[in-house]
Amino acid sequence: MGKISLEKVFNQQLKRTLIVVIIILILILASILAIVYKYIYNSERQQARTSIDYFFKNTAHVLKRTERDYNQQLKKSLVNFTKDYTTSKDQAYLNQKMNDIKSEIYQLNEGHKLQVKDVNYYFINRQGLIFATDYKPDRGLDLSQAEEFWSQLKNLETGEVLLLPFDDETLTSRLRLYAYVKLPDGNYFEIGILFKNLQKILLQEIKEINQNPNFKLHLFTYEFDPLFNEDQKLSKEEKELLKQSEREKELITKAESLFVEKYYQAWSSKYGNLYGVVSINHSSLNVIFNLILLLFVVIIIAIYLAHQKINQKIEEILVPIQKISQDMNNFYKTQETNLNIDDTGITEVDDIIDNYINMANEIGASYEQLEAYSEELEHKNKELEKNKKRVRKIIDLSPNHIFIKDRQGEYKLVNQTHAQFFGKSVEDFQGLTEQELYQLDENKIDEFLKNDRQVIDDRNNQVFEGHVIDDEGNKIIFETTKIPFVEGDETYVLAIARDITEQRAAKNRIKEQKEELEASYQQLEAYNKEILELNQNLETSYQERDALVKKLEKLIDLTAELSRETLSDSQEFLSQLLHSAFEIIDEADYGSVYSFGEQHIEYVDAIGHDLEALQSLDIENEVFSSNPTEPQVIKNITNRTEDRLDEQVQEVFLDATRPIKETIVFALVVDGEKRAGFSLDIAQESEAEFSQQSVQIIEAFNSLAISFYIMQNYNSMRSDFQSQIVSSLINLLEVHDQYTKGHSENVARLGTKVAFELGLSIEEINDVYWAGLLHDIGKTVVPKEILNKPGRLTEAEYEKIKKHPVWGYKALKDSEQLEDIAEYIYHHHERPNSQGYPEGLSEVETPLISKILSVVDAWDAMRSTRSYREPLSKEKALSEIINNRGTQFSPQVVDAFLKIIKENNIS
Structure with a gap:
């Protein structure tokens, strides 16, 4: 590791200190800024939200109040009009009454400044057609097409007034108000008012909100056109945000910059449909940010000036220390000191100089003593090397396997016995691992080293037993004692493995002799059991009788089961018949069942024989046509059958069938026609023979099978008859x-x-x-x-x-x-x-x-x-x-x- 001068140490430490101070300063200023930013930012944001909510709620309130006032006036005017309408119907009089109604409406609220064309009248006949109006585009309009509205209008009594709420028909924020009355002649009279200056009502509210220079509210129609002729256009992204607000019915916020935010709000009600965009400029935050930035610059300048002053003081201290360092370097070469340093005036530095001179004198006096110690140490090292060689020789001469490994399985030391066992030298084991020695994959090495690591971790001696295969294929058994071996900071495994193959073989021989004695004893016990078995023969005869009863019960159960399955497939029936008979006839080892086709027999199922191979054969019906129609026991039936087969089929047939001693066989005949063949076989090596009782049981199976086919023929005839009836019904339907x-x-x-x-x-x-x-x-x-x-x-x-x-x-x-x-x-x-x-x-x-x-x-x-x-x-x-x-x-x-x-x- 490289060394650095004391001057650099001081400078580096000073720089670290300054960096820490600056970082702490930055964190403090950033925390102050964050707190102020959050307080002012949230305060102004809350003010914006409150202003937007107030604007839309207050606007709705104003419109509701306006709707109420005009509806009251319209109702009053229409009631009066209906009363006068009964006494006079001339056009001049009607025009005068209309002018009076309009005058009353104009005077209701001068703030709206309605014009003559903003108030219109309509006469509607009983069929819903407008036949008279001062708004020509609506003349001839059929109001009955609006079914729900027309239903309300038709249900009015004479003189009854229908008042409708504000209606924004064209989504332009131009509201309309309509009122209707039923006249004595059955016609209807309508007054309609158009409020073109809804913007002026909204503008008054906006002016109050926009008095704050940092807060600007802009309104747009649902077609994204600005109200009040503002030169304000929406970007595509802003339009999407307004639509999002409309869908989610929530205020949408977007940050334009660090100190500027915009809010997007959609307003939809029966009074109109508007979009609102509010822009907030957090200017106070901008001022605070700049002030904190200026304060940071001032502090940095002050830190820099302090750094320069500290450097000057450090230099005054370092000069004498550097001279001491140079003299020390020369001292190791010449063993002389030559400082020539005046009194520094610094107590600690002067003490270091004095102590250094005294130490140098003492070191000079110790050099001769060190040389003597060096010669003595060299002599002891030679003795130690001799002892090391003696120990190594003792280890190599040991007949046991001795080795040391680390926890990764790398060999650190082995004796010659261990190395020669694997056909290697001691040097070959240096750096060799267990994985390389035994050719283990990575998945098994951890399991192989499990015992070693357990000894290292537990720091306890353990004994293990295992085996390896030598070059001649012999199994060598080892008993291995593993001891934790500590050297410095590392812990290894010291293992001593002893060949116990011969010892284990002797132990096994003793065990075998013991087992032979136990076998002789068991044979004596067997003789005693044979005597007991002679006494049990009588009881066995009773048991055989019980077994026959159980077989008959199984046969009865099978008969009931097959009677329920008379409509089953014949192949399935024959297979079930074979397995049921095989289960009841104890002497049988194998069995097969086949059906007679048009020319060849078809094997349905087999037990013990190769069914797949048998099914692959083309055996003509005549080969088995001579089989008896009543159950009969035949010896060596394979010899009888193979004589009737051609050579190629005969070879496959013999391979597919097991060697047979005797067979009980019968052909199933229904209405003079052979339908199927059935056989149960006894293995050639078996000593059993079919009893007369078994033959009688198979006769019952024969009768059962004949009954099945008779029932199947009956069901087929019944199904054909049913099909003919259905066909007749279908023909009758097609005629109809x-x-x-x-x-x-x-x-x-x-x-x-x-x-x-x-x-x-x-x-x-x-x-x-x-x-x-x-x-x-x-x-x-x-x-x-x-x-x-x-x-x-x-x-x-x-x-x-x-x-x-x-x-x-x-x-x-x-x-x-x-x-x-x-x-x-x-x-x-x-x-x-x-x-x-x-x-x-x-x-x-x-x-x-x-x-x-x-x-x-x-x-x-x-x-x-x-x-x-x-x-x-x-x-x-x-x-x-x-x-x-x-x-x-x-x-x-x-x-x-x-x-x-x-x-x-x-x-």
């Missing part, structure tokens, strides 16, 4: 309504596609199809003349059309199989916005299938010819669906429908 031919089938087909896209179950998709076919069946009750009417329906006719979901529901609801279909048809004209019929259900309340019918029914109707219109184009129909998403149609269904239209290119 000539414009819906093919419509029901279209709705059914497209509806099932949408249902599939929405992930509905097979049963639900089936319901969509039948509901689509029958959704308009209720229209058979609607008169044919209404359904095929070419023009617009009357309200009564439309109400009859809207009944068709109800009639369709009533026709189908009593059928047990169609009651769900009836419910979907009943709601297929509901809407998400609850504006549908017949019940006005919401999106959540309407069944999903009904919502599907609603979309596809509307689509096919729009794309079809109707009695009242031609079909819509695909683009127009899609637009209607999209535009009514969420109101007429379910968003969930619309999204799926649009995807179907796009992917299938449906037109």
Whole structure:
């Protein structure tokens, strides 16, 4: 580290002191300025807000008072006019009465200085037309178009007066006041007053506010034009701020500079619409800021002069100290002193000089003594080096591994035993880390060094056991004692590792011998258990009987379960049949079930065998056609089967099936036709055999399977009959309504596609199809003349059309199989916005299938010819669906429908 002179030390310290003083001064002045700024700034800002609020409130008060005075006068004048109107109706007299009314209004408030053209009269007939007026642009105007106003006017009694509040029709701050009276002849008489000089009322208020030279208020119309012919324009940003004030109904503040602010306020009321902009100049803050700045400059000048004076005094002190320093440097070379410094007059400096001379004399006398000490120290260092080599030799000769590491795993010392174990020299370990030695990644090094760091942190000895693999692949077990080793400010780990591989092997041999003795003892106990088991055979026979009862109970339960699933898919039934039999027949290790196709068998399921491989084979029906129709046990059935297969199929078949000892097999025959084959197998290595009891149980399974297929044939016949009935009903509907031919089938087909896209179950998709076919069946009750009417329906006719979901529901609801279909048809004209019929259900309340019918029914109707219109184009129909998403149609269904239209290119 470089040294600096005493003079620089003094100067640097002085500079630091001055900088601190200046910073403190700046903080004090800034704090004063901030306090003053905040007080005055907030005070003037509050004054501005108060003035703006006062201006708008007072203006509103003045306008309200003016409205009240003029309305009172207008009411009085109109009542008098109505009384006179009953006795005389000639035009000259009416003109005279109008002049009297205007004169009364002009005299009411001279401050407004109304002119003749500012007061107008209007005669309005019973139909709302203005037939006489002194304001020609309004002649012939139809007031009945304003329905709410005209309703008020029509309800007036003869002589009753209607007074309206101020009205700013054109948003120009030119207010109008209107009053009406119903005349005895049924016509209406109106007086209208235009206040052009609203600005003068506002100007008087503004003059009082703007008396403050630091406060300026400017007014603008809602078209941003300045009032009072001011040469004041608004920037685009200022207009946006005024609109913001109008939206938020708040005063908006913007700082123009440090001492200038502007406020923006929108005023909207029934008396007019204005924008106000207030500019505040905080001039007093500007003066205070300049005064504080001047004070700061004065203080800085004073600090500078003080700095110069202090430097002069420092120099007087430093000169003798610098001479002492030079003499000291020479003393180390010559051991002589030559100061030649006069008395400085400074007590401390003179004491330093005297003390220095005395110290130099003492140091000179000590040089010879130091040389003697140096020779003795050199001799002791040589002895220490010899001892160090002896200790190193002892460490290297130790058969144990000795090493020292830091907490990062870097080796600081190792003995030869440890180095040679890793095939390295002692020097190779200098700077080597655990990570480099064992090739550990960064994620594992912290875990590896965990024990070392625990020893260093806890300062306690610990013993660990671990192993490493040597170059020959042998597992070497070490017991390592780790000791905290402190050297200076650093703490290391001193480790002594002892090879305990042979010791551990001997311990394991003793353990194995002990386990052999325990095994012999356990064998003796097993002999005793065999004797006990002979006594339990009788009890076992009873248990076997109970097991048979449980199997029969399972079979009964399976029969009940399958009877409930008679409409299930036959593939699913066969798979369930296989697994149920496998669970009941304890001897079975494997099993398979297959169905007879047109030419080849098709494996449905397998247990233990490779089902995927079996399903890939093309095995002709004749290969298994000779299988018995009644359950039969066959030995080595694989040999019997492979003889009937060609060579290529035979190889795959043998790989796919497990080795079999014997099989219980039967072919399922219904109405003389083989439908499926079934087999349970015992593994070749098994000692079990199928009992007669198992054969009898499989016979029950055979009967159960035949019953399933018979029921399935019955249900199929019933479904065909039901389909024919529905087709007949659809044909009847198409005869009744000539414009819906093919419509029901279209709705059914497209509806099932949408249902599939929405992930509905097979049963639900089936319901969509039948509901689509029958959704308009209720229209058979609607008169044919209404359904095929070419023009617009009357309200009564439309109400009859809207009944068709109800009639369709009533026709189908009593059928047990169609009651769900009836419910979907009943709601297929509901809407998400609850504006549908017949019940006005919401999106959540309407069944999903009904919502599907609603979309596809509307689509096919729009794309079809109707009695009242031609079909819509695909683009127009899609637009209607999209535009009514969420109101007429379910968003969930619309999204799926649009995807179907796009992917299938449906037109």
